[in-house]
Amino acid sequence: MLQALLQTTKQWLSQLGPLNTTCPLCAEPSAHLICPSCSKMLPTISSQCFQCGLPLSMVDTPQNAVRCGQCVKSPPAFDLCISPYHYALPVSQFVTRLKFQHKLYYAQILAELLMAKIEQHAEGLPDCIIPVPLHKKRLRQRGFNQALEIARPIARRYAIKLDTHCCTRVISTAPQMGQNKKSRQQNIRHAFKVSTRFHYKHVAIIDDVMTTGQTVNELARELRKQGAERIQIWSAARA
Ligand SMILES: [Zn+2]
Ligand SMILES: [Zn+2]
Secondary structure (H helix, E strand, C coil), X not given: CHHHHHHHHHHHHHHHCCCCCECCCCCCECCCCCCHHHHCCCCECCCECCCCCCECXXXXXXXXXXXXXXHHHCCCCCCEEECCEECCCCHHHHHHHHHHHCCCHHHHHHHHHHHHHHHHCCCCCCCEEEECCCCHHHXXXXXXXXXXXXXXXXXXXXXXXXXXXXXEECCCCCCCCCCCHHHHHHHHCCCEEECCCCCCXXXXXXXXXXXXXXXXXXXXXXXXXXXXXXXXXXXXXXX
């Protein structure tokens, strides 16, 4: 019995990956999750649209000050986006290791990177966190929802409700990358269904990577229809 328990614990620890005292990038001991010298190499977005997170080629833009042309012309259904990194190494590697190698430890790293930025932001915390739901077919293939795994430590730390039941993905869509804008839009339309019992006013939608923003925009649109008034997007990376 004890033997079996020890075995399970060992398996569990090995799945968890390296312990927090070792930097996952340089393998040096570190008091921080990512050591200070590796932190400097993270692909931080220096200037971006506050609403959709699109990287902009400007310098020294004050936070919450600039919107991209697309957001001015046709604003998305969400209010702001906290998406601090380019989808580039090593952040892109954290995402692929999480999604395709099933190393859940990287969800914790992405959550920590995200929380560091959420805490710098003037926007207050939401009533509830909603991870972008996967279609049940995709969930069965992958075995877990990466957005939910990133959301868990964030919800725990801030003591915010993590709601995985209020919305479902009813249409299985093809991956968004590598499609033109029009087909992406048609692809994602009505992909989500929000419960009529949905009652939150201020929510944060979490995704691992925000690519075009169409997926989170479609979910935000449905949440607004059910009464959401303030919607933030939290994603570790912006492609
Ligand atoms: Zn390091
Ligand atoms: Zn924008």
